[in-house]
Amino acid sequence: MLDLDTEWIRKIFAASSQPPPLPPRDAAAPPPAWFLLEPLGYIADHENATSAEASSSTGHTVRVTVCAADPLGLSHVCVHCPGLTDADFSDRPTVVCSEKDLLVLSVVFIFGAYAKEGLKEYFVYRAGPGRPSLHLLPGPFPRVLTKADVALVPRDDGAHFLLPVLCFTLGRWVYDLHVFSSTTWAWSVKEVEGDVSPGARAEVSHIIASKVILLGEGTVGWVDLWRGIVVCNVLEEMPVLRFIPLPPLMPGHREGPKSSPWPIRNVSCSDGLIKYVEIEKHQRHDPDERPFDDIDTLYEADCLKKPKVMGWKAMTWYRRFSCDHWSKGSVAYDKEISVDQPMHSVLLPELTDDTAGELTLKDMLASYPVSSLADHCDDVVYMLCESKSGSKKSWLITVDLKKKILVELAPFPLEGYYSPAHPSELSNYLNVAPAEEEDTSEGP
DSSP states (O other): OOOOOHHHHHHHHSSTTTOOOOOOOOSSSSOOSSSSSSSSSSSOOOOOOTEEEOOOOOOOOHHHHHHOOOOOOOOEEEEEEETTGGGBBBBBEEEEEETTTEEEEEEOOOSSSGGGOOOEEEEEEESSSSSSSEEEEOOOOOOOSSSSGBBBEEEEETTTEEEEEEEESTTEEEEEEEEETTTTTTEEEEEEEEOOOOHHHHOOOOOOOEEEEEEEETTTEEEEEETTTEETTTTSSSOOBEEEOOOOOOOSSSOOOOOOSSSTTTEEEEEEEEEEEEEEEEEEEEETOGGGGGSSSSHHHHOOOOOOEEEEEEEEEEEEEEEESEEEEEEEGGGSSOOOOHHHHHHOOOOOOSSSOOOBBEEEEEEEEEOOOOOOOOOOEEEEETTTTTOOEEEEEEEETTTTEEEEEOOOTTTOOOOOEEEEEEGGGGOOOOOOOOOOOOOO
């Protein structure tokens, strides 16, 4: 959606990229129930009540700090290793996955003997209860195609966790399932095969995971946003893979080259309900254009080809894992989504008022949809929004597709790029008090 030249790419992924300032928040306010977490962390010397330390395999201290912002702000993770400089890291730390009070991130070191190949280490961060903790995960870590091959499954009311990793093999619908258990602090591996319909087997030979969702009771869904969801109960002695195809692409997305699915579609799961959302960009005709058989007089302007207007619409679908069908949620066009609150129209000066006082999002382009984590907000979607005028400004917005209204918006702080931030409940377990007010007593 946003053009990236070489200089922007260098700035975005360089280890020296500086974290954006966080908007001020009331220190007495409770932590947000969830937040939008930037998937790329920062190499930065930040410390607060969320900070925790561990040692890398090379003996270096690694400190992880979570910088939390209320939605629609973007939260991020900072990593600091005393004695190391930006040149000792190949790129920015990566948030691999997060569930409840747990977060897994990877750091790639490139110093000494690791200057050429790099040393990728994985750490698990726990926000609570008690003081935050950080631990190095033991190797050998399974070789993965993407970070989305890794899931995080809390167990025993959060006291322990599993890390299931689905690894591609050369066999059709055959994968290696690696599982790390915090109980044994060790890895195990078993071969798993797909129990899928002949139609799905003929159409889909493999998946490349874009993200992971938890369906409950040990059932994990590896989501390929182009193809569908591979589902597996990782607690079973002999687990098998099942396949859930996603709804077909909307007509405007079925032709042309496919690049990244993130700007147009997303999948999430809340309380066992799988949520699918897609944004389709389309060209629409001038709504005032009339057919020739209704016109008695043709002016010169009527004889010229009318330019089409770029617009968009968003659609949601829902299903349970145990069902065999998707149910349609809501559909809303940009010109139907009203901007009612005066403060929103002030923050969006690009909006034009040419429809008898009614402001809508028809002058904005939306992408990167993210469903809300709240159970009662099935048709509330977060999007990145920018003006059709070519302005470099962008906003994060919240839209209720069922009510067709703009709920919230905030200026987007990271000019020049966007990597889809994911909703995370980690914030609900964080101590967000200022560092000088941190409770230093030991947790239970």
